[in-house]
Amino acid sequence: MKGLSKDRLWSIAVLTPSIILIAVFVYGFIARSVYVSMTDWGNDPAQALALDPIIRWVGLANYQELFTGFLQGRFRQELISTIFFTLFFILGCLGLGLGLALILDRNPKGEGLWRTIFLFPMSLSFIVTGTIWRWMLQPGGGVNQAPTLLGGEASTFGWLSSTDALWKFDWNKLPLLTASVVGLVLAVMAVRAARSGDRTRTLVAAACAALLFLWALFIGPNVKMLPAPELHGFNLALIGIIIAAVWQMSGYTMALYLAGLRGIPEELREAARVDGANDIGMYQHVIFPLLAPITLSAMIVLGHISLKIFDLVYAMAGPDNINTSVPALNMYLTSFRQNQFALGAAIGTILLILVAFVIVPYLSSQFRTEEGHA
Amino acid sequence: MKKALLLAAALAVTTSASAAGKLEIFSWWSGDEGPALEALVKLYKAKYPTVAVDNATVSGGAGTNAKAVLKTRMLGGTPPDSFQAHAGQELIGTWVVAGRMEDLSGLFKSEGWDKVFPKDLVKLISTNGKPWSVPVNVHRSNVMWYNPAKLKAWGVTVPKTWPEFLKTCSTLKAKGVAAPLVVGENWTQQHLWESVMIGTLGAANWENLWAGKLKFTDPKVVAGFTTFGKVMDCANKDASGLSWQQASDRVIDGTSAFNVMGDWAAGYFATTKKLAPNTGFGWAPAPGTTKTFVMLADSFGLPKGAKNRTEALNWLKLMGSKAGQDAFNPLKGSIAARTDSDLSKYNTYGKSAAADWKSNKIVGSLVHGAVAPESFMSAFGAVIDQYVSSRNSAAAAAAAQQLAVRAGISK
Numbered sequence: 001m002k003g004l005s006k007d008r009l010w011s012i013a014v015l016t017p018s019i020i021l022i023a024v025f026v027y028g029f030i031a032r033s034v035y036v037s038m039t040d041w042g043n044d045p046a047q048a049l050a051l052d053p054i055i056r057w058v059g060l061a062n063y064q065e066l067f068t069g070f071l072q073g074r075f076r077q078e079l080i081s082t083i084f085f086t087l088f089f090i091l092g093c094l095g096l097g098l099g100l101a102l103i104l105d106r107n108p109k110g111e112g113l114w115r116t117i118f119l120f121p122m123s124l125s126f127i128v129t130g131t132i133w134r135w136m137l138q139p140g141g142g143v144n145q146a147p148t149l150l151g152g153e154a155s156t157f158g159w160l161s162s163t164d165a166l167w168k169f170d171w172n173k174l175p176l177l178t179a180s181v182v183g184l185v186l187a188v189m190a191v192r193a194a195r196s197g198d199r200t201r202t203l204v205a206a207a208c209a210a211l212l213f214l215w216a217l218f219i220g221p222n223v224k225m226l227p228a229p230e231l232h233g234f235n236l237a238l239i240g241i242i243i244a245a246v247w248q249m250s251g252y253t254m255a256l257y258l259a260g261l262r263g264i265p266e267e268l269r270e271a272a273r274v275d276g277a278n279d280i281g282m283y284q285h286v287i288f289p290l291l292a293p294i295t296l297s298a299m300i301v302l303g304h305i306s307l308k309i310f311d312l313v314y315a316m317a318g319p320d321n322i323n324t325s326v327p328a329l330n331m332y333l334t335s336f337r338q339n340q341f342a343l344g345a346a347i348g349t350i351l352l353i354l355v356a357f358v359i360v361p362y363l364s365s366q367f368r369t370e371e372g373h374a
Numbered sequence: 375m376k377k378a379l380l381l382a383a384a385l386a387v388t389t390s391a392s393a394a395g396k397l398e399i400f401s402w403w404s405g406d407e408g409p410a411l412e413a414l415v416k417l418y419k420a421k422y423p424t425v426a427v428d429n430a431t432v433s434g435g436a437g438t439n440a441k442a443v444l445k446t447r448m449l450g451g452t453p454p455d456s457f458q459a460h461a462g463q464e465l466i467g468t469w470v471v472a473g474r475m476e477d478l479s480g481l482f483k484s485e486g487w488d489k490v491f492p493k494d495l496v497k498l499i500s501t502n503g504k505p506w507s508v509p510v511n512v513h514r515s516n517v518m519w520y521n522p523a524k525l526k527a528w529g530v531t532v533p534k535t536w537p538e539f540l541k542t543c544s545t546l547k548a549k550g551v552a553a554p555l556v557v558g559e560n561w562t563q564q565h566l567w568e569s570v571m572i573g574t575l576g577a578a579n580w581e582n583l584w585a586g587k588l589k590f591t592d593p594k595v596v597a598g599f600t601t602f603g604k605v606m607d608c609a610n611k612d613a614s615g616l617s618w619q620q621a622s623d624r625v626i627d628g629t630s631a632f633n634v635m636g637d638w639a640a641g642y643f644a645t646t647k648k649l650a651p652n653t654g655f656g657w658a659p660a661p662g663t664t665k666t667f668v669m670l671a672d673s674f675g676l677p678k679g680a681k682n683r684t685e686a687l688n689w690l691k692l693m694g695s696k697a698g699q700d701a702f703n704p705l706k707g708s709i710a711a712r713t714d715s716d717l718s719k720y721n722t723y724g725k726s727a728a729a730d731w732k733s734n735k736i737v738g739s740l741v742h743g744a745v746a747p748e749s750f751m752s753a754f755g756a757v758i759d760q761y762v763s764s765r766n767s768a769a770a771a772a773a774a775q776q777l778a779v780r781a782g783i784s785k
Binding site: 043044045046047048049050051053070071073074137138139140156158159160161163228237317318319320321322323333336337338339340 | 442467559752756763773
């Protein structure tokens, strides 16, 4: 009975409850949401809240509605906003966090105090951060009044109310853009495979790339997802929210980087110095490469936070401001204010897929390294 | 110590047992509106001393939080005995169509409410002749507020129609007023839209719009959107960052000349800002809506499966009674839905509104839930937002028409 030793029994007994709970409350509910997203629950107001609602299976119709429906322009803008938000949020946090960590790594006076000060915003909830920053970014107050302290004119920038957008593109061109980008990536892969002499890989990648390019050349320009052009871009009002989010989370990346910097053995730095590296060279060739895994973990954590962000936006710009809205907010409003449960579930599922894009590769790589160590 | 605890527990058990009944009322009235509700509860307790009243208030402006809690409770099978909802389609389109409410025609007949509530109001809270809720108070949405002293200084008068408003707007702009009209966050823009639309279409066509007889894609409605766009050109650019109070402040301090807001603004000006009516702040019906009263009302309904049905019915009777409405409304800053209320209890603004309530044509407000279900209103916010940035009237009208079809308003 080696398989059922006392230790094993114990571990099974201890783990079972949480496995059951997770199975029901995480995976069971995910499955249920995905199922609901493929029904028409709530599309007819009379059935939405009835005692025994009649719910019909409609397949992917809700997803089609979200991506091509005339009324769902808000959702498409939110998808684009999320991508820009994630990009600038991660870049901001990594940049600021690394900068702070590098300064603190030089052992300034009162280092512990500085560390606490920079890390402190993380202890606040996004609702609190959002409320504070909303006050500061008011049209007639806070940040906009700052220039008057130096005798200048008060600024009139609409931090949270601007309706202008940068880098606008037509949603109809999205398939074309996606095909071109994926095609380019495949082409690069093909070239690489050819260099390393992997023939099948080269052929497959090249064929796929060629197919995509052909599609993009001949069919793509004629694909019309929407009857009329619909422009989406990076709304300037998002800048205020990005600043608040970076303010809150950059302390966390600072702590990660600081731990990483402290973990680099002094011998390595000394060896680099002996080899004649100057400060810049040492950072470039010794320290930054060693920080790469930390950057990756920080990107994963920040990435999923920014994809799911809800409370900060709600507190800062309110629920009805489409220029700053995000999918999580739309999911809440669609489900619980418009009672369109199926459509809300579809938005939720899309969010889950987006987050999975970030998390799953990370988890699988972690899993592999752990297996490797075992 | 233990003994005291036991004693307290025993006492708690006996008191709850001695109460002959229980009543749970669910609302989003807290803060400023709390005392008004308390006055009603006090009246109820005086009449039915043995009933324990459980005031389940979920705070949050316009009930966004309360509505979410209510949904959970209704779907979970434990409805409150009576709950607050904006009178009209917000209740009908959400709960009545789902078959979750009791029809109150019996109560309306036995209490004689058909005679004391205006006909237009009863029509708004009914489907197929059956009323679904008891309106406690009435607010007016189509009021344009201004600062009389400032208007005099600028040498302009209050415009009576929207074209006249646009003229006044260019006069004011020439005098250096950057934004003659002030608007705030999204819902206040919808609020303005509704006044512009009624002012351009007229009350009868506004009613047709919600009865499905007039399509949003009709040239008249599209023209209304275009007028709204021109009106928005007179407004401040930082709108979505302002609450309605902050927007009202700009009228008082003279940054802007006009503001279209519901009559809760009267309470804000008089109570919070300590301004005298007619001198500190002035009001007029929004342009083009003279003789039209765009109303919204808070009301209570009776959900099917309420645990304490008799107590809830008594509560509804009290809310619809003259005593109940006169106790509640002066404190809430609204007017009574009944036409026979005691006007001496109201302030200057309230008196003028009550006079209009009796004589004007009454139509329902969109943004405050009277004419369209929640599913329409909530999504319509995005249509307005898109319109404000794109100024494409035809597209906005087409989107609104699709929403109307989806919500079952139009075919």
